[in-house]
Amino acid sequence: MTFREHCQRLDTEALLGHLRLDLRDDAKAVVMQLLAARGVTPATIEQVLADQAARDADAFAESERMASLGERMLAFGIDFAAWLLAAACLLGTRDGETAALPASSFEVLSWTYLLLRDAGPGLSPGKRLLGLRVVRASDEGPISLPSSILRNATHLIFILDALFILGERRRRLGDKLARTIVLRAAAIGAGIPPAACPPAQQNP
Known part of the structure; x- marks a missing residue:
């Protein structure tokens, strides 16, 4: 034909x-x-x-405006390195000294940090260094504590969670469940129509 x-x-x-x-x-x-x-x-x-x-x-x-796959992987790597450094400082022993923090307490702190690190302005050192931020997909505002917990709890199924990042708007499973997106911080708000912004943010 x-x-x-x-x-x-x-x-x-x-x-x-x-x-x-x-x-x-x-x-x-x-x-x-x-x-x-x-x-x-x-x-x-x-x-x-x-x-x-x-x-x-x-x-x-x-x-x-969206964080690239490479940027997100690098940010995660920086966060993981920071966690390892904290573990070495708080759990390590030398010259017969006891650890600065019991392993059980460090585990609680680790999970608390992992689950809450994206709330508000975000506490993730990797995202801060790379100029990235997790925001609500609807209006690009800061995400709440419950949303941060829901978004990061899916790290328990890391491989399945990460596969979703190859899809629409580079949102992993946690992003879809929490209705969040990772943007370059400098571009936040650039995709929102002026009428949807608070009056103080609109151009004169």
Whole structure:
């Protein structure tokens, strides 16, 4: 089946969708001819292409605001290194001295930190160093203590949790359950329409 024959079997909406693809000039000419034969005006075609270009630009801008997979992995690595350092300082013994903190108490502190580290402005050293922040997906505000607990409790199923980060908006399972997203701190609020912002945040 030739490309023309394939296109002739498509409805008009699907044909317009083909124009959004990166077609070769000869293939694009075929689509344009078929659309013209169906009475689709050049103005309609231009509007479809302009709308798609605007959506692509918005999607790119949103992607630039989100923390990348590499940044999130590095932030987690920094947090883990900080935890190891704390463990060495608080649990280690030398010259017959007892540990500064009992293992059971350190475990409680570790879990408390893990579960609450993203609440408010965030306490994660990795995210702070890399300029990242966990915010509510709805309005990009600071997340609550319950949301932080729900978001981080999924680390118990780390592999399954991490697989979700490859999906929409790079949200792992914990993000989806807690309705959060990880953004670059400098870009927080940039994706919210002015009408949705408090009056003090709107441009004059």
